[in-house]
Amino acid sequence: MSDLYHPLILKHSREPLHFHERKDAEIILDAYNPICGDDYKIYLDLVDDHLEALSFDGYGCAVSKASASLLAQKLGGKSRGEAHKQLQRFLEMVTGSGTMIDEDLAVFAMAKKYPGRITCVTLAWQALDEFLSQHA
Amino acid sequence: MSENLVWDVDRIRADFPIFDRTPHIYLDNAATTHKPASVIKAITDFYEMHNANVHRGIYHLGSAASQRYAEARSTVADFIGAQASEIIFTAGCTDSINLVAFGLIDNKLSEGDTIVCLASEHHANLVPWQEVARRNNVQLKILHLTDLLDLDLTQAYSFIDRNTKLVAIAHTSNVTGARYPIEEVIAHSHKMGAMVLVDAAQALLSESVNVQDLGADFLAFSGHKMLGPTGCGVLYGRPEHLEQMQAIRFGGDMIRRVEYDQSTFAAAPRRFEAGTPPIAAVIGLAKAVDYINRVGVKAIADHSKALTVAAQELLTEEGFAVLGRPKHRGPILSFSHSRIHPHDLASILDERGIAIRAGHHCAQPFLKHLGLMATARVSFSLYNTHAEIESLGEGLRHAKALLL
Numbered sequence: 001m002s003d004l005y006h007p008l009i010l011k012h013s014r015e016p017l018h019f020h021e022r023k024d025a026e027i028i029l030d031a032y033n034p035i036c037g038d039d040y041k042i043y044l045d046l047v048d049d050h051l052e053a054l055s056f057d058g059y060g061c062a063v064s065k066a067s068a069s070l071l072a073q074k075l076g077g078k079s080r081g082e083a084h085k086q087l088q089r090f091l092e093m094v095t096g097s098g099t100m101i102d103e104d105l106a107v108f109a110m111a112k113k114y115p116g117r118i119t120c121v122t123l124a125w126q127a128l129d130e131f132l133s134q135h136a
Numbered sequence: 137m138s139e140n141l142v143w144d145v146d147r148i149r150a151d152f153p154i155f156d157r158t159p160h161i162y163l164d165n166a167a168t169t170h171k172p173a174s175v176i177k178a179i180t181d182f183y184e185m186h187n188a189n190v191h192r193g194i195y196h197l198g199s200a201a202s203q204r205y206a207e208a209r210s211t212v213a214d215f216i217g218a219q220a221s222e223i224i225f226t227a228g229c230t231d232s233i234n235l236v237a238f239g240l241i242d243n244k245l246s247e248g249d250t251i252v253c254l255a256s257e258h259h260a261n262l263v264p265w266q267e268v269a270r271r272n273n274v275q276l277k278i279l280h281l282t283d284l285l286d287l288d289l290t291q292a293y294s295f296i297d298r299n300t301k302l303v304a305i306a307h308t309s310n311v312t313g314a315r316y317p318i319e320e321v322i323a324h325s326h327k328m329g330a331m332v333l334v335d336a337a338q339a340l341l342s343e344s345v346n347v348q349d350l351g352a353d354f355l356a357f358s359g360h361k362m363l364g365p366t367g368c369g370v371l372y373g374r375p376e377h378l379e380q381m382q383a384i385r386f387g388g389d390m391i392r393r394v395e396y397d398q399s400t401f402a403a404a405p406r407r408f409e410a411g412t413p414p415i416a417a418v419i420g421l422a423k424a425v426d427y428i429n430r431v432g433v434k435a436i437a438d439h440s441k442a443l444t445v446a447a448q449e450l451l452t453e454e455g456f457a458v459l460g461r462p463k464h465r466g467p468i469l470s471f472s473h474s475r476i477h478p479h480d481l482a483s484i485l486d487e488r489g490i491a492i493r494a495g496h497h498c499a500q501p502f503l504k505h506l507g508l509m510a511t512a513r514v515s516f517s518l519y520n521t522h523a524e525i526e527s528l529g530e531g532l533r534h535a536k537a538l539l540l
Contacts, residue, residue, distance in 0.1 A: 004483055005538055013539075036479055036495055037509030059509055061477035062539060117483060 004063065004114050006107040013062035018055040018072035025053065031068070031127035033119055038064045042071075042127055049080050061120055063111075068124035070104060075128070084132040087125055094121050143439050148431070149519045161490040161524045166310050166338055166468050166497075166515035168360045171424070175363060178423035182416045189412055191389055205415055208422035209405075212370060215425045216355065217346035222378065224371040224405040225418050229337045230260040232356035232371035233304075235408060236333055237264035240381040241302050245272040249301040252330075254287065254316070255280045255505060256309045259498040261335040261356075265304050274301075280505070285309075285460030287316045293324050300330040307339035311497045311513070312460035313444070313468030315342070322351050331377070337361055341517060342440060342466040344433040347372050363428060364421035368414045378404035385410040436518040440467035443516040446525050454532045459511055467516040470497070476539050478512040484535040490528060 025043035032039045038060030045052045054076035056068045075083045092098030093109055095118060100106040111121040149155050151172040162170060182204070188197035190205045206220070213220045226232045241251070251265050255278050269276040279295050282288045296303055303325045308315045322332045333354040339345050340362045347355055355372040359365060373381065383390055383401060390410040392400040401407045428436065444467045451458050451471045459470035472478065478494035485492055493513040496503050503509065514528070 004487075005480075010538065037503075038479075039509065061479040063480065063483075114483065117479070120479065 003110045004117060006110065008104060008107050009063060009066040012066035012069040016056075016065050016069035018076065019057055019065075019069065020055050021057045022053065022055055025055075027131065029127045029131055031056075031058070031124045033060075033064075033123055035119065036061070038120065038123055040064070040068055040124055040127075042068070042124060044076075046080070051075055051078055051080065051083050056124060060123070063117055063120040064123045067108060067121045070108075071124045071128065074102065074105060080132060080135075084129070084136070087129050087132065090125055091122060091129060094118060143435060145439070145519065145521050149521075151427070152519055155519070159489065161520075161527055163514040163516065163520065163524070163528065164491050164493045165517040165520075166361070166513065167493055168366070169341070169363050169517050170519065171363055171365065171420075172427050174427055175365065175420045175423045179365060179416045179420045182419050190415055191406075201415060204419055205413070208418045211422040211425050212418075213372075215429070216340075216372060217348045218372050219375075221405060222347075222372055222375055224373070224378075224408045225413055226369045226371050226408075227367060227414070228360070228369035229335065229356050229358040230264075230369075232354075232369050233261055233333065233335065234264050235371055235384060236354050236356070236373070236381070237268045238384045239408070240377060241265075241331075242268050242271065243382060245269075245274050245301055247274070248299055250275045250277050250297075250299045252277045252279055252296055252300050252303045254278075254305050256285070256311055256314070256499060256502045257304060257306055258310050258335065258337070259500070260337075261304050261306060261333070262501070265302075281314075281460075284462060285312050285506075286314055286462040287321070289317060289320050289324075292321055296321070296325050296328055296330060298328050300325065300328055303330055303332045304335070305332065306335040306337070307345070308336075308342060308466040308468070309462075310338050310468065311470050311499045311502060311511070312462060313338075313465040313470075313515070314460060314462030315464040315466050316462075318352070319350060326351065338466055338468065341428065341433065342437050353377055359417065359421035359424065362421075362424055364424035365417045368417035368421055370421075371408075373404070375404070378408075381408070383407050383410065387411050389413075431518060437467075439518055440516045440520070443467065443520050443522065443525060444469060446522060447514055447516070447528065450525060450529050450532070454529065454536070456512075456532070459506075459508075468513065469515070470511040470513045472508060472511045476535060478510045480539060481512050481532075481535050484538060485528070485531045488527070488531045488534070490524075490531050492528075 022043040026045040029042040040056050040058030042056045044054045054072045093100045094111050108121050111118050152170045153173050154170050188201040190202045209223050210220045213223045325332045331353040334352040336355050336357040353374050358369040387410040390407050392402050456471040456473050482492050482494035495510050
């Protein structure tokens with residue numbers, strides 16, 4: 001059985017959550033990886049400093065799609081500060097030595113064994129991180 | 137080997153130490169090939185026993201290194217039917233193409249001229265021409281392919297006209313494996329007064345290439361895709377073009393007489409080899425050519441071809457779409473599946489020890505034009521086996537079971 005293709009990742013890649021376009025979103029972010037061509041848009045509104053109506057759509061591999069789906073599920077509705085904190089913890093887990101309390105997100109820790117796929121895991125998260133860092 | 141009637145792939149594989157040290161199924165030969173022990177040994181021998189710089193030493197080691205370097209040039213030149221003086225050692229195929237682009241074509245363009253590139257060109261044979269065209273304010277025309285992703289000669293004949301200064305074309309596409317009818321393109325281009333640069337990066341193990349027969353003005357290739365080491369490639373140029381071509385890198389070795397205010401430059405090929413060349417790599421490349429000659433290009437090509445045909449059947453059977461149906465194909469196949477992303481497929485195969493390529497294969501605009509973001513690619517060489525294709529089949533079925 002594959003480490004990278006954890007059942008939860010497969011589930012989210014087959015049936016991603018919050019996977020829809022929203023052209024009238026207040027904020028639309030690009031999550032594009034020029035190396036592989038994975039290309040998503042992330043949609044959200046900032047309401048009372050909370051990330052509302054977080055969704056995404058676009059094209060990419062099972063890993064990047066599942067990770068974007070979980071991002072939308074876990075960070076949607078969170079305050080900007082809380083979302084940013086969780087997001088950075090996630091990026092630390094995948095790229096460094098951090099751990100994750102959230103069991104669902106912890107499945108992506110396996111990516112460390114697949115250096116070629118880390119960018120797939122972090123694609124959507126990095127795009128949101130960049131936005132939140134610029135608008136802290 | 138070439139005199140043997142039966143292709144002994146086990147004997148071939150025994151020549152490649154990497155299969156002993158790191159067992160795996162290697163299907164990414166279009167990216168780079170593995171190296172036979174003789175090539176690796178030639179490189180270590182050079183450093184252990186013969187190391188010295190070239191074109192300098194009065195002492196024995198120095199003149200021996202210079203002689204080895206010169207012999208390597210002759211070996212590589214012979215391999216493509218050229219004279220040693222027509223072969224320039226470069227850092228690789230990309231470097232070779234840049235030399236022609238900026239050493240010759242950049243100085244030759246005037247208003248109304250055009251450069252023609254094939255739609256499927258590798259970035260290495262597209263981006264330098266874009267840059268040269270931009271600097272000279274001339275048009276870079278892209279010759280698109282047929283629905284089968286082959287080159288249509290009638291279209292090429294009307295496309296390449298008297299305004300065309302240079303045609304940049306791959307011998308074999310690194311994306312689809314299409315072996316283009318370059319002989320006809322060259323003949324027509326010459327009638328129109330255009331020069332042709334052939335990107336032969338994928339060519340030299342899939343057929344024997346002779347620059348005299350081809351009539352190409354320039355032929356560029358890398359050593360590492362033909363069993364040689366990385367870091368060295370080749371540019372062949374017709375002598376009358378090399379004479380006109382200017383150096384784009386200046387310094388030691390490429391000069392004739394240097395004064396504080398001006399210098400004169402050496403004749404080709406030295407004029408284009410400034411600084412200390414990759415001596416060991418060049419010697420390694422010559423050893424790779426010896427190896428290829430001993431096994432025989434035709435035998436290698438026939439074996440790779442048989443594997444390609446078998447793989448194409450397998451991919452189709454398993455529901456993958458093979459990109460293009462060119463009339464002639466080298467040992468390269470790109471393929472895709474509507475519901476399996478190539479990177480997922482490559483990761484799943486990797487877990488089974490199978491190395492394939494996934495991505496845009498350094499041909500972003502081509503894939504975009506075809507409406508694809510990425511494809512998977514397999515490419516074969518002399519050491520691949522039919523059993524490996526069976527393993528590929530199992531891997532594909534496993535990926536489908538996992539992802540669909």
